Amino acid sequence: MSCPAVHRSLRRLVRESQAASSVSVFLLPCLAKPYQARSFSCSTASHSRIGGAAISIPPEVSLRFLDLPKSNVRSRKKDVPVSAVEVAGPLGQMTLPLPPYLAAKHNTKSQKVTLSVGDPTITHQRAMWGTMRAHLQNYILGVSEGHSCVLRLVGVGYRATIENTAITKKPEYPGQQFVSLKLGYAHPIELPIPLGVKASVPQPTRILLEGCEKQVVAQFAAEIREWRKPEPYKGKGIFVNNETIKLKAKKIK
Structure with a gap:
């Protein structure tokens, strides 16, 4: 009962x-006393440790805060952006939209920016607090230093090259290059390089991806990895960065 x-x-x-x-x-x-439901946790609600941390801005990076035009169309979404932060640096320029409940404060003297939310007790705002802070930090690092991914091709005959033209694909923008892979299939695998990503092959079994937007670089690396996922019996496949896999014992019939 x-x-x-x-x-x-x-x-x-x-x-x-x-x-x-x-x-x-x-x-x-x-x-x-009337019955009172007890909460699952006895600890008090605390602010986000990641979201409240300040982000250091390099001298070559500049921030500009923009007000986005309000839309007349009603929406049930909680995160309809009303402002944005424009991050510019030597490697490019990117714009990060901010939710209406999140505010950014730029301290020009200490060259740091902090983010705050309207009500930290709301679960959704507290969750997005740290997420948007991580996005802003990735944007600042992207325009100043850039993001990179290294893919390792492990397998007999696995090779990669960068081609200016492709047989099975058409270029989406002028000057687009393609990553050509030889992974044991009967047909060549040609993947178009996204805009803003620079690909190079320092070794036949190594692919280096560089770009200022971390999400685009990591997504293209995941698309390449999909063609040969690492398998646990022989250890073959395409490994991203420091990815490792634990080998299993061979199946004995």
């Missing part, structure tokens, strides 16, 4: 007996 049901039954017992003396002494504290 649940706690609310026990509480109702005790109250009914008191009404029927018309006297509190007929109820056991250990049940009196339960009748004195």
Whole structure:
């Protein structure tokens, strides 16, 4: 029986007996106060440790805060952006839209930027607090230093080259290059390099991807990895950065 049901039954017992003396002494504290549900955690709500941390801005990076035009179309989404942060550096320029409940403060003296939310007790705002802070930090690192991914081709005959033209693909923008892979298939694998990503092959079994937008670089690396995922019996496949795999024992019939 649940706690609310026990509480109702005790109250009914008191009404029927018309006297509190007929109820056991250990049940009196339960009748004195109404039932209150206990929370799962006893700790107090705290602010986000990641979201509240300040981000250092390099001298060659500049920030500009923009106000986005308000749309007349009603939307049920909570994260419709009303402002944005434009991050510019030597490697490029990117714009990060900010949700309406999140505010950015730029301290020009210390060259640091901090993010804050309207109500940290709301779960959605507290979750997006650290997420948007990580996005802004990735943008700042992208325009100043850049992001990179190294792919390792492990397998007999696995090779990679960078081609200016492709047989099976058409270029999406002028000057687009293609990553040509030989992974044991009967046909060549040609993948167009996204805009803003620079690909090079320092070794036949190594692919280096560089770009200022971390999401685009990592997504293109994941698309290349999809053609030969690392398998656990021979250890063959395409590995991204420091990815490792634990080998299994061979199946014996």
